[in-house]
Amino acid sequence: MLKGKRVVLGVCGGIAAYKTPHLVRLLKKAEAEVRVALTEAGGRFVSELSLATVSGEPVLRSMFPATNTPGVDFTGHISLGEWADALVVAPATANTMAKLAAGLCDDMLTACFITLRPNRPVLIFPAMDGQMFLSASVQRNVATLAAHGCHVFTPESGELASGLCGLGRMAEPEEIATELERTLDSISNDSPLSGLRIVVTAGPTRERIDGVRFISNYSSGKMGFAIARAAAERGATVTLISGPVHLGTPPGVERIDVESASEMNETAERVFSETNIFIGAAAVADYRPAEPVDGKVKKGASQMEIRLVQNPDILGGFGAQKSPGQLAIGFALEEADGIEHAHAKLEAKNLDLIAFNTFNGTDSGFEVDTNILTLIIRGGETVTLTKLTKEKAAGELLNAVERLVVAKEMQP
Ligand code: C5P
Numbered sequence: 228m229l230k231g232k233r234v235v236l237g238v239c240g241g242i243a244a245y246k247t248p249h250l251v252r253l254l255k256k257a258e259a260e261v262r263v264a265l266t267e268a269g270g271r272f273v274s275e276l277s278l279a280t281v282s283g284e285p286v287l288r289s290m291f292p293a294t295n296t297p298g299v300d301f302t303g304h305i306s307l308g309e310w311a312d313a314l315v316v317a318p319a320t321a322n323t324m325a326k327l328a329a330g331l332c333d334d335m336l337t338a339c340f341i342t343l344r345p346n347r348p349v350l351i352f353p354a355m356d357g358q359m360f361l362s363a364s365v366q367r368n369v370a371t372l373a374a375h376g377c378h379v380f381t382p383e384s385g386e387l388a389s390g391l392c393g394l395g396r397m398a399e400p401e402e403i404a405t406e407l408e409r410t411l412d413s414i415s416n417d418s419p420l421s422g423l424r425i426v427v428t429a430g431p432t433r434e435r436i437d438g439v440r441f442i443s444n445y446s447s448g449k450m451g452f453a454i455a456r457a458a459a460e461r462g463a464t465v466t467l468i469s470g471p472v473h474l475g476t477p478p479g480v481e482r483i484d485v486e487s488a489s490e491m492n493e494t495a496e497r498v499f500s501e502t503n504i505f506i507g508a509a510a511v512a513d514y515r516p517a518e519p520v521d522g523k524v525k526k527g528a529s530q531m532e533i534r535l536v537q538n539p540d541i542l543g544g545f546g547a548q549k550s551p552g553q554l555a556i557g558f559a560l561e562e563a564d565g566i567e568h569a570h571a572k573l574e575a576k577n578l579d580l581i582a583f584n585t586f587n588g589t590d591s592g593f594e595v596d597t598n599i600l601t602l603i604i605r606g607g608e609t610v611t612l613t614k615l616t617k618e619k620a621a622g623e624l625l626n627a628v629e630r631l632v633v634a635k636e637m638q639p
Contacts, residue, residue, distance in 0.1 A: 228408045229257035235311040236261055237336035238278070240268020241318035242388040243354040243397035247273055250317065250400035251281040257404065262287060262307065264336040266323060287335035307335060308342025315407055316340075318354035318397045321365050327351075327377075328368035346462075348410045349377040350478070354397030356389060357382075370482075376464075378410060378478030406478075413460035419632040420625065421462030422639030426502045427455045428495065428509035428541060430470035432488040436533060437520040444510050445593040448472030450558070451508030453621035455480045461625060463504075468494050470509055488512050488538035495541050499548065503637060504628060506556040507542030510593070514538060546577035554579045554631055556624075560586055560593075569603055579605050579631055582624055590614050602627050 234254055238247045247263070254261045263278045264287045275286045290304040300306065308314075316323065316336070323336065332341050340349065351372060353360060360366075360382055369379050383396040398406070429451020433441040448469055455467040456477030465480045468491055476482045485491045488511045499505070514535035524531075546555040555578045559569035562585065569583035583601040586592030591599040591614070598620045602610040604627060612623050 228412045229254060229259040229404070232259045232411060233310055233312045234259045234261050234407070235264055235307060235314045235339050236282075237264045237266070237314060237316040237319075237323070237339065238269040238273060239266045239316065239318055239320040239323040239336070240270075240272055241320050241354045241397070242272060243318040244269050244272035246397065246400055247317065248277045248281045250403055251278060253400055253404045254407075255281065255283070257408070262310075264288070264307070264334070264339055266320075266334055266336055268320065268322070290333070290335055290338055304335060304338040305342045307339045309344060311339060311343060311347060313347060313407060313411060314339055314343055314349045315352070315403065316350070317352035317403055319351045320353075321355055321359055321362075321368075324351065324353065324365065324368045324372065328371040346414070348414065350403070350407055350410060351377050351379045352398050352403055353379070353382050355382070355395055356387065357384075357391075357394035360395060369476075373476060373479060374481045376479055378406070378459075379476075380406065380478060381475035410460065410478075414462060418461035418463075418625075419629045419637070420458060420504075423463050423503040423632065423637065424466075424498075424501055424639075425455075425458045425463040425504045425506065426466045426468065426495065426498055427451050427458065427506045428468045428491060428511070429455065430472040431510050432470045432491055432512045432538075433486050434488065434512045434515035434538075435519040436516050437524045438522050440524070442512060442514075442516065443471075444512065446470070446472075446510035447594045448474050449594075449596065449617045450598060450621070451506075452477055453617040454506055454508055454624060457618070457621040457625050458506075461629075466498060468509070488515060488541070492539045492541045492544065496544065499545055502545070502553065503639075504554045504556065504632075505542065505545040505549075506628075507545075508558055509541070510560070511541055512538055540576065542578070543576040549577065552635070552637060554628065554635070554637075556580045556582075556628060558582045558584065560584055563587075566601065566603075569601070573603055573605060580624075580627060600624065604631070 261282045262284050279286045292299045385396045430448030431444045431446040433443045459465045459479040467482045517534040517536045542557045557578050559572050561568045573581040590597045599614045600612045
């Protein structure tokens, strides 16, 4: 997949920069053409000579050409972005991410980012101290870059240069090369989902009893996050509305965190009209306490009652108002013999497809990494899938959605 691809590798000033000559070698071995854009700080951690030698190309640094060199390219700062099929920034520092998010442009790396042609992927691999990465300003820049379609990868956990152990390590060169290959591969597949706006709900919701307690469920969000990731990889513009989960945001996905079903509903309703495909993978609590209490309910009586009221049906709401050009996709988590309930929900919520699954706690349903789905498609086939990882199951679900998109001749 990397053969003949033109890759710009942006190297910033972090200790992980010492691994980048190896990354260049891996990309070259896969027959990619590689040019390195090295920031001023990056040059303090890895030598220009090493990167030039392994890439076989001059390393690009300043935007200002040496005017006295014969044959110099005076417009190199714009032609690099035109040349590249992909930009990989590894390691990406807080400083360079801030520049990219703000649109600042003062070296060849930032110039390449700004002049990159549309639909050319940008993969950003941050590496820094964990607290730095989690700081409000870095997180804001990560969110901005993700909203602009960059694939921003959460750093890995492990030993850090500071001697501490924790979040902050750059992904290994092998993994970076694999992610690049995967991204370029998904783009070249020309998915019918490319350019469509997809909203995915994921995770549980929390329904407040009082200031310190809530009603919730065991949903981990893994299925919804896998769908969001796969949809973004197929070129869709994805908004992920997530309840409280412990998962990193998939690259290229805009994520909105919510807590309760009502909040999830309000957030979803705001984007209903501009959504092509709505995928309800969240385990939305059906009921919430009618009168949540401020502060903390005191222990007293040996029994207590909490009156519950029904939550809005978010997916049902989308299904009820959808136009013929929109698709509504849902999940039905049922007892093993509950496929009839799934059929009933397909009708009741006016869905185009429902994924029936069960919860046995070992290989399907909540929390686990695998799922066994039966895809019931309105007016058509039923696809029974075997036990798959949630990533693979997400891929199969999207294959079925692609067939619906093609049948409906949906366009971005
Ligand atoms: O009715 P039930 O909860 O079984 O329906 C499951 C499907 O409906 C899932 O796709 C879920 O995300 C969605 N749902 C919703 N809002 C609710 C309840 C369920 O969007 N209040």
